[in-house]
Amino acid sequence: MTSSSSSSQATKRLAHSYPAGLRADALMEEDVAWSYEIDTERDGDQLDRSDRAALRRVAGLSTELEDITEVEYRQLRLERVVLVGVWTSGTVQDAENSLAELAALAETAGAVVLDGVIQRRDKPDAATYIGSGKADELRDIVLETGADTVICDGELSPGQLIHLEDVVKVKVIDRTALILDIFAQHAKSREGKAQVALAQMQYMLPRLRGWGQSLSRQMGGGRGGLATRGPGETKIETDRRRIREKMAKMRREIAEMKTGREIKRQERRRNKVPSVAIAGYTNAGKSSLLNRLTGAGVLVENALFATLDPTVRRAETPSGRVYTLADTVGFVRHLPHHLVEAFRSTMEEVGDADLILHVVDGSHPDPEEQLAAVREVIRDVGAGDVPEIVVINKADLADPLTLQRLLRIEKRSIAVSARTGQGIAELLALIDAELPRPAVQIEALVPYTHGKLVARVHSEGEVISEEHTAEGTLLKARVHEELAADLAPYTPTAAL
Template identity: 65%
Template sequence: MTDQSTAPGADEVRELPTGDDAVGDAVARVLAHADSRARSVSLHGGRATALQDDDSYVSDRDGDQFDREDRAALRRVRGLSTELEDVTEVEYRQLRLENVVLIGVYSGGSLTDAENSLRELAALAETAGAVVLDGLLQRRPHPDPSTYLGKGKAAELALIVAELGADTVIADTELAPSQRRALEDVVKVKVIDRTAVILDIFSQHAKSREGKAQVELAQLEYLLPRLRGWGESMSRQAGGQVGSAGAGMGSRGPGETKMELDRRRIHTRMAKLRKQIKGFAPARAAKRANRDRYTVPSVAIAGYTNAGKSSLLNRITRAGVLVENALFATLDATVRKSSTPDGRPFTLADTVGFVRNLPHQLVEAFRSTLEEIAESDVIVHVVDGAHPDPAAQIATVRNVIGEVEARHLPEIIVFNKADLLDDDARLVLRGLEPTAVFVSAKTGEGIDELRARISELLPNPEVELTLLIPFERGELVALLHERGRVISTEYDERGTRVHALIDPQFTGPFEPYIVVGA
């Protein structure tokens, strides 16, 4: 038996053993760790590595955090039973996660990669309101098509679940409906997958009407192939006497079963939600058109979940955007105004975070929100510099950026949380991305360098003008500062002499004051 745990209630992910005595050894191991029931055992030093130990997020740099109290009020009530029950209605059962055991299967990748993925799943489970009791990994060429783990390992998992008193098993992948049902039948508790946990977090954190509609659409798309009948309650037939309706003999059909009826209702609801989400587009387009009318460049902050995107936005603009040490704390795009060191205005948009194996339903549902990235002039790609695998974070985010057709835009890689990095870690990250900027939204390190880099990449006005504006037309000087880039300003007895760059479409009001031959 290969037991990778180092102590009772180990902080390391354990690998499922092999051999004829595996089940007996598993029982002995679980009994040895029985004292872990009373403790919240996570997968890395008391907290999953995707969540930071330092939770000092509220400070003057973040502005007013009015949403934190409301967010805290949405926490799950623990102690609710999650036993499987015979229900008569097919509906999306919101996750009431309590004590959970995580499972994963890996083949081609390394054990380190598999452990990082399972630790991230632990952070997702904690964000959804769960207490992680244990994490189990199994190496096999392919997941078992029936029970995901295989018959023997599923039986061993059932013993572990029973001894730890777990309520739920979470798989670190998207399970097929048949795999989930087969594994539930063996372990006798609810089995869910990574996608279900992410959807649950999104449903907790959605705040705006558009965000709620997007999450509901993704939930229904996930639910549709997973409708499951419970006994005869699903076999309600709608046929019967039809003569009064004028159909006559030979028209008595079986009607819709309960499952067919639910499928039809789900399709109808999904069509309504798509129409509703589409209806939000004109308002966003109008706001963008207003910014375009004044040629205000836009910068989108993209990155992995919990990398510190909202903290960075607050540090630059004091936007007051909710900052929380949790995954997917931000779902709704937030746009704030800022300016470059030379005074040019631009907008800064905070967007939803990404995660590895982000459910396709969510990418599609949030495509309208992700338009903020595709429509921007510069992408600030925020990476958690303290994460054990930043390269995987960068690859995941770039894949999603590619899905929204924004890979052609200028990109600034920003390694956040620089206050947690030593010189050796910075050297490794510099080798990963030589042109990256190291910043700390907490201490303010690197913010000026980031603003300067943004200024270099933002589009510049094209027309160079030298103007002599009379003192009584001071509003034109203010307009020039607003819509152009003022290089120099001088004053003489005739008025204000200004050397500036401006877009061609805005030169009209200034033409009478152009200095010829300047």
């Protein structure tokens, strides 16, 4: 057998066509379908030979635009990218779903996805992520498609980035850098921008390159006196020191900005206002749900990480109880730990909440994976003990069998559609039932001259009944201890 024929057999590509204008949001809602053959006779845990020998093409990832007017409308040159992933565990469908999510991330960042391939391996190659032979094949795909960037579905070490770039001859970035880029584009507030900058510097620090400028900044010679002879700082050492100094400054600024939000949070706690935090996977519909529950008018966009700055709004339960509803940053599978650390102050809204509405996209191919990824981050920020309601959003688009499965698995769950309003009334009633209730039940006759006390009962407590009499307002309510003490002079026992 000739080397050319063996090479053609080693690289198995699946024939496919890319429909024009296919968008990444469709990728997030549809299964990526393709057929393959696999030998069921396996020797232990070894990988199938055909899997190991091939880069698998993933069909349907292309988002290349044929209509030039759409490109002009965007008013920017879109990067042309090829995606590459390493399939180490799980099913091929899991690997394709992960690459489809990477395609959605790439388009959100402003790129055109030309192609996507998966390499089956026990673990990523230590040098080039996919192995030297497959890196050569990837270079051929890059030349064939005319791509200018390769995006890897994982976090690459500095060495892997350098070696893979040396082979494919175009820019190589990993999943972490892509998510950081999206955050940098979407950050609007001063605090959000500072948090993104801190995360970027944490990511950049170990990946600085000398680019040949490794000579000393200071040279010996004795003119400087004692302790000045010998090599000084190299260029890369200077860069690292400056980045560390900037990071320290950024952390101080973020800590100062945190104070304002903490004061507001303490005020709400002092007034005993219950709080609800909306958490969930990115693009699950959290902001849409906030708007549906409160009429807040928060930006809603069918894009990943459209919300970076937390939004807190006032809301009321059907029984008239006041509570706050906070929209938070969306989570994603393998969320970079730099981001979790940088956005920890923002995510404290989740940790301090009395109740978490965990929103999941019911129309996604793998909602259970989304639930697990979000719960991992919730545990990381110390909110694992906060009561949780699983809100299965986009019920109007979801497969009925998927909805039934999720409702059966998640005991405290409800199916809703923020777009159509389906299930919203039931969700409001569930929030009312799950929110912590004031501890003390009182009956008080409050004189009309003390109307502020009645107003406090309405805003801070739960009114059971209210009657206006000749002597004043007769209230039956549940209130917290401080308000109960203020109402004590007007209770029937006080009159006796």
